[in-house]
Amino acid sequence: MKRIAALIAVLALMLGLAACTANDEKKPVKTVAMETVKDAVCEVALADGMEELNADYVSRMLKLNDGDYDSCYAAISSVSISINEFGVFKAKDAAQAAEIESALNKYLEYRREIWMDEYLPNEYPKLENASVHKEGLYVCYFILDDDTSAAALKAFEGCFES
Numbered sequence: 102m103k104r105i106a107a108l109i110a111v112l113a114l115m116l117g118l119a120a121c122t123a124n125d126e127k128k129p130v131k132t133v134a135m136e137t138v139k140d141a142v143c144e145v146a147l148a149d150g151m152e153e154l155n156a157d158y159v160s161r162m163l164k165l166n167d168g169d170y171d172s173c174y175a176a177i178s179s180v181s182i183s184i185n186e187f188g189v190f191k192a193k194d195a196a197q198a199a200e201i202e203s204a205l206n207k208y209l210e211y212r213r214e215i216w217m218d219e220y221l222p223n224e225y226p227k228l229e230n231a232s233v234h235k236e237g238l239y240v241c242y243f244i245l246d247d248d249t250s251a252a253a254l255k256a257f258e259g260c261f262e263s
Contacts, residue, residue, distance in 0.1 A: 131237065131261045135191045138239055138260045139174040146187045146245060146253040150180035154188070163208045165190070170201055171238070184224045186244040187253060194238070201240040205233045209242065236261045 154175040160166050165173075175188030188205070192198035209231045216228060231244040234254060241257050243250040 131263060133237075133239070133260050135172045135174075135189075138189055138191070138241075138257065141256040141260050142187065142189050142241065142253050143174070143176075145256050146243065146249055147176055148178075148185060148249075150178055150183065151176045151185060152179045154186075159188075163188070164204050165201065169204070170197065182221065182224075184221065184227055184244055185246075185249075187242060189239065189241045189257070192238045192240065198235055198238050198240055202233055202235050205240060205242045209233065209244070212244070234258075 154177055156167060158177075159173065159175060163175075171191045171193045173188060173190040175190075176186065178185040190201045190205075192201055209228075212228055212231070216225060218225075227244050227246055227250075230247060230250065231242065232250065232254075233240065233242045234257060236258060239257070239261075241253075243253050245253060
């Protein structure tokens, strides 16, 4: 009797999870051009002294090669007294978006692990509070001060509002 009750409980849980997954997949994703998302984020996040990251940096440091995303824009501070950095990636499909999200989270984790406390201690809070966000096929990351990061996230999310 206990086995039957346990089996029924497991089946109910599986059906509940399947229903939640089905609802998530049905959620409509607004189609937005990469240029629109890039421009919205750059308007608030791109500061003087920042330059676009090249494909070599993206491949070597973020572990994302050309085929791992549809398009991307990322920028980093070229000024040695700032660690400002951000990026926006567009995936080809939902599975690739999840892979990009994972790669960016690993990148931020790696950056935190190699941080030297004596190197620009006032900049560390940017890295400590760095974040990755996903919306549909788009994934972004921010290593910015809190206000700029919040504004960049608002700009990013605003691209997908109806």
